[in-house]
Amino acid sequence: KQCSIKHEYEGKWSENTRLTTCDPHTKHTVVNSNTPQEVEANKEIIFTYDVEYQESDVKWASRWDAYLLMSDDQIHWFSIVNSLMIVLFLSGMVAMIMLRTLYRDISKYNELETQEEAQEETGWKLVHGDVFRPPSNSDLLCVYVGTGIQFLGMVLVTMIFAVFGFLSPSNRGGLMTAMLLLWVFMGIFAGYASSRLYKMFKGTEWKKISLKTACLFPGIVFAIFFVLNALIWGQKSSGAVPFGTMFALVVMWFGISVPLVFVGGYIGLKKPAIEDPVKTNKIPRQIPEQAWYMNPIFSILIGGILPFGAVFIELFFILTSIWLNQFYYIFGFLFLVFIILLITCAEITIVLCYFQLCSEDYLWWWRSYLTSGSSALYLFLYATFYFFTKLEITKLVSGMLYFGYMLIASYAFFVLTGTIGFYACFWFTRLIYSSVKID
Numbered sequence: 464k465q466c467s468i469k470h471e472y473e474g475k476w477s478e479n480t481r482l483t484t485c486d487p488h489t490k491h492t493v494v495n496s497n498t499p500q501e502v503e504a505n506k507e508i509i510f511t512y513d514v515e516y517q518e519s520d521v522k523w524a525s526r527w528d529a530y531l532l533m534s535d536d537q538i539h540w541f542s543i544v545n546s547l548m549i550v551l552f553l554s555g556m557v558a559m560i561m562l563r564t565l566y567r568d569i570s571k572y573n574e575l576e577t578q579e580e581a582q583e584e585t586g587w588k589l590v591h592g593d594v595f596r597p598p599s600n601s602d603l604l605c606v607y608v609g610t611g612i613q614f615l616g617m618v619l620v621t622m623i624f625a626v627f628g629f630l631s632p633s634n635r636g637g638l639m640t641a642m643l644l645l646w647v648f649m650g651i652f653a654g655y656a657s658s659r660l661y662k663m664f665k666g667t668e669w670k671k672i673s674l675k676t677a678c679l680f681p682g683i684v685f686a687i688f689f690v691l692n693a694l695i696w697g698q699k700s701s702g703a704v705p706f707g708t709m710f711a712l713v714v715m716w717f718g719i720s721v722p723l724v725f726v727g728g729y730i731g732l733k734k735p736a737i738e739d740p741v742k743t744n745k746i747p748r749q750i751p752e753q754a755w756y757m758n759p760i761f762s763i764l765i766g767g768i769l770p771f772g773a774v775f776i777e778l779f780f781i782l783t784s785i786w787l788n789q790f791y792y793i794f795g796f797l798f799l800v801f802i803i804l805l806i807t808c809a810e811i812t813i814v815l816c817y818f819q820l821c822s823e824d825y826l827w828w829w830r831s832y833l834t835s836g837s838s839a840l841y842l843f844l845y846a847t848f849y850f851f852t853k854l855e856i857t858k859l860v861s862g863m864l865y866f867g868y869m870l871i872a873s874y875a876f877f878v879l880t881g882t883i884g885f886y887a888c889f890w891f892t893r894l895i896y897s898s899v900k901i902d
Contacts, residue, residue, distance in 0.1 A: 469500050470509040485511060539796045542776035546803040549773050553810035560817050569898045587820035591896055592744035594820070597664040598828035602672060604885075605664070607832065609657025609676040609724075611882020614875060616649040617642060622801060625794035643715070650677065650720040654727025663737040673728035677721040680878060684871050685716075691867040694860050740897035750824050757822050759830055766811050767837030770880055773807045774800055775845060782849050786865070808835035808880045809887035816888045831888035836881025843873040 470484045481488070502508060568586060587594075598604060621642050624630050630638050657676045658669050666672065695703040755761070777800045784791030791797075812834045816827050846869040856862050 470511065472509075476507075482509070482511070538776065539780075539793060543796065543799055543803075545776065546773040546800060546807070549769055550803055550806050550810070553769065553807060553814065556814050557810045560814065564817075565895060565898075569895070573899060586823075587817070587895065588899055590748060590820060590823055590825040591741045591899070593748045593825040594827070594892060594896060595739040595741065596743050596747060596825070598826065600829070601664045602661070602666070602675065604828060604832065605657040605661040605666070605672055606675045606679050607878060608660055608882050608885055609653040609655075610680040611878045611885075612656040613646065613649040613653035614879045615882065616652050617645040618801065618879065620645050620649075622794060622798045626798050643712070647715050647720045648723065650723035651727035651730075653677070654724035654729075655731040656727075658728040658731025659734060659737065662732060662734075663739075665736075669728050669732045670725070673725045674721075676728070677724035680874075681716055681720070684874070685712075687867055687871055691864055694863060698860055740893055748823075748825070750826070751822070753822055753824060757819065757824065759826075762815050762819070763830065763833045763837050764840075766815050766834030766884075767839070767841055769811050770804055770807045770835055770838040771841035771845070773803050775841075778842065778845065779849070782846065783853075786849075786854060804880070805883050808838070808883040811835060812884035812887050813891045816891060820892070827888055827892065828885075832881040832885040835884030835887075836877045838880050839873045839877030842876050843869060846873070 468484065470482050472480050472482050474480070500508070568588070621630070621638075624641065625638070630641055653676050654673050657672055661669060661672045689709070692704050692709070777797060780793075781791055781797075783789050812831050815834055816831055819827055819830065847866075850856070850862075850865055854865070856865060
C-alpha cells in the first residue's frame with residue numbers, strides 16, 4: 464500500500480475515479496517520493512495498491528495442497544500404534560477367557576453327572592436361569608440400541624466416502640449435509656434393530672417403540688441445537704442457521720426418517736423372535752454381595768477408559784480442525800482409529816461382562832451398554848480440558864456454544880460406543896450359554 468505520495472484527482476470521488484497522479488491509461492505512473500506525506504486533520508488520504516498477476520504451473524485441482532501439507536504424520540502413526548497396543552492387550556485377554564477359561568469351564572460343566580456335583584458348581588453357569596431375563600426399562604434399551612445402529616451405519620458410510628475422496632475436507636458443509644442425509648436414510652436399520660430386540664423381550668407395542676426410536680435421540684439433539692442457535696440469533700451473528708434450513712431439517716426428520724424407522728420396525732416385527740439359548744426361571748435369583756471392584760459404577764467407569772484411550776490423540780486433531788479452523792483430511796487414519804475403537808469397545812465389555820457373570824451378577828444388559836458408553840464421559844472431560852488449555856474464548860455465549868456442541872458430540876459417542884458394547888456382550892452370552900448342557 465502506498466500513502467507516502469499525495470495523490471490527486473479531478474471532480475468528485477466515485478468508484479470509477481482516475482487519479483491524475485497515477486494513471487496507466489495516460490502512461491502517467493507514480494514517481495517514488497522519499498518524504499512521507501503529511502497527514503492533516505479532516506483531509507482525505509488516498510491509498511493505492513498494485514496487483515501483478517503471474518501464471519502458475521500448479522493445476523487448479525492441486526491449489527489446496529499447500530494448505531493441506533501434512534507435517535505431523537508421525538503423531539498419527541504413534542496414535543495408531545498406541546491404539547493397536549491396547550487392542551492387542553485386550554485381544555489377548557479375550558482369547559485367554561475364550562480359549563482357556565471358558566473351554567475349561569464348559570468341559571467341566573458338561574462332565575458333571577451327579578446332582579450333588581451339579582449343586583456344587585459355581586461361576587457363570589449358576590445364573591443360566593436369569594441371564595436372559597429382560598432388564599428393567601427394556602423399552603429404553605431397545606430405543607438406544609436402534610439409535611446406535613443408525614449412528615454406526617451413518618459413520619461407517621461417511622468414513623468410506625471420505626476415505627475414497629468423495630467428501631472434500633475443505634467443504635465442511637458438504638460433509639455435514641452427507642452425514643445428515645445418511646442419518647435420515649439409516650432410520651430403517653434403527654427401526655429394525657430396536658424392533659427385533661423388543662420382540663425378544665416379548666414386547667407387543669412395536670409402533671410405540673418405533674416412534675420412540677425415531678424421536679428420542681434426534682429430539683434431544685434438536686432441542687440443544689435450537690437453544691444454541693437461538694443464542695447465536697440473539698447475538699445477530701451471521702453464523703446462525705436460518706429458519707428455512709431448520710424447517711427443512713424438521714421436514715426431513717418427520718417426512719423421511721420417521722417413516723423409514725416404522726418400515727424397519729415392521730420388517731423386524733415380521734421376523735421370528737430371537738430364541739434364548741437357555742430357559743429363564745420364573746423367580747429371579749438373589750445376587751450375592753459383590754466385591755468393591757465389581758461395583759457397577761466402578762466397573763462402568765473403568766470400562767470407558769480404554770476406548771477413550773484408543774481415540775484421544777486423533778480426537779485432539781479433530782477438535783483443532785473444528786474449533787481452530789484447521790483442515791482435517793486424513794480420513795484413512797481416522798478410519799483405522801474408528802475400527803480400533805469398535806474392537807476395543809467390544810473386547811473390554813466382553814472381559815468385564817465375563818467377570819460380572821462369574822461373580823453371579825446376571826444384570827448385564829444395561830451394564831454392557833454403559834461400560835463402553837462411559838467413554839463419552841471421558842470425551843466430554845477431555846473437551847473441557849481442551850477448552851481451558853487451547854482455546855481463548857472469553858465470551859459467555861461462545862463458551863456455551865462450545866460446551867453445547869461438545870455435549871451433542873459426547874451424547875452421540877455414548878450411543879455409538881454403548882451399542883457396540885451391548886452387541887458384543889449379547890453375542891458373547893448367547894455363545895457361552897448355548898455351549899453348556901443344562902438339565
